[in-house]
Amino acid sequence: xxxxxxxxxxxxxxxxxxxxxxxxxxxxxxxxxxxxxxxxxxxxxxxxxxxxxxxxxxxxxxxxxxxxxxxxxxxxxxxxxxxxxxxxxxxxxxxxxxxxxxxxxxxxxxxxxxxxxxxxxxxxxxxxxxxxxxxxxxxxxxxxxxxxxxxxxxxxxxxxxxxxxxxxxxxxxxxxxxxxxxxxxxxx
DNA sequence: TCAGTGATTAGG
DNA sequence: CTAATCACTGAG
Numbered sequence: 001x002x003x004x005x006x007x008x009x010x011x012x013x014x015x016x017x018x019x020x021x022x023x024x025x026x027x028x029x030x031x032x033x034x035x036x037x038x039x040x041x042x043x044x045x046x047x048x049x050x051x052x053x054x055x056x057x058x059x060x061x062x063x064x065x066x067x068x069x070x071x072x073x074x075x076x077x078x079x080x081x082x083x084x085x086x087x088x089x090x091x092x093x094x095x096x097x098x099x100x101x102x103x104x105x106x107x108x109x110x111x112x113x114x115x116x117x118x119x120x121x122x123x124x125x126x127x128x129x130x131x132x133x134x135x136x137x138x139x140x141x142x143x144x145x146x147x148x149x150x151x152x153x154x155x156x157x158x159x160x161x162x163x164x165x166x167x168x169x170x171x172x173x174x175x176x177x178x179x180x181x182x183x184x185x186x187x188x
Numbered sequence: 189t190c191a192g193t194g195a196t197t198a199g200g
Numbered sequence: 201c202t203a204a205t206c207a208c209t210g211a212g
Contacts, residue, residue: 063207065207072207073207074207077197077198080196080197081196081197082195082196082197096195096196096207097193097194097195097196097206098195098206098207098208099192099193099194099205099206099208099209100192100193100194100195100206101192101193101194101208101209102193102208102209104207104208106207119207121207128208128209129207129208130208130209131208131209140195169207170207170208171206171207171208172207174205174206175207
């Protein structure tokens, strides 16, 4: 197998069964509370495959959205067709369009009936959630995709646990002072 | 600072 | 059906 490295945590190569299964993160990781899952995502690898090849990126910036009471969480307004996946089992993807242009990629956490998700805000070498999905060609076809079983997108453990920073979440002015200030953004 | 852009949602 | 809203980005 051949690999190339760009020096910023990204690798590419040919897709094999070994690549798909080795070091893959399993269900238990995702079915925990979002405030435990989100910081643990920093330093993990996101792997995405296109045709016979794949690319691997290190997660560097995420935000937690936590259930009914979190006014910034889309699920706080109740279950709708768009948000329904968030009410299901952790490990699936919640993908939606914002401002008519940008797909937002989120990982659902916790168990059924406990709507939580983590927004992927940045990867090594890619800043901004809209740029992440543009670079990875993630769109609505990834809605509901299961990171535990999918053959085209999943997460890998790296054995690396980097130190991270926290801060308030971005772009949620509508959520009110308290939810706006909660430090649920985790980043390198 | 601000326009672009269209799915989603609540409301009539 | 209408209209408001929006977990953003790039140009000026």
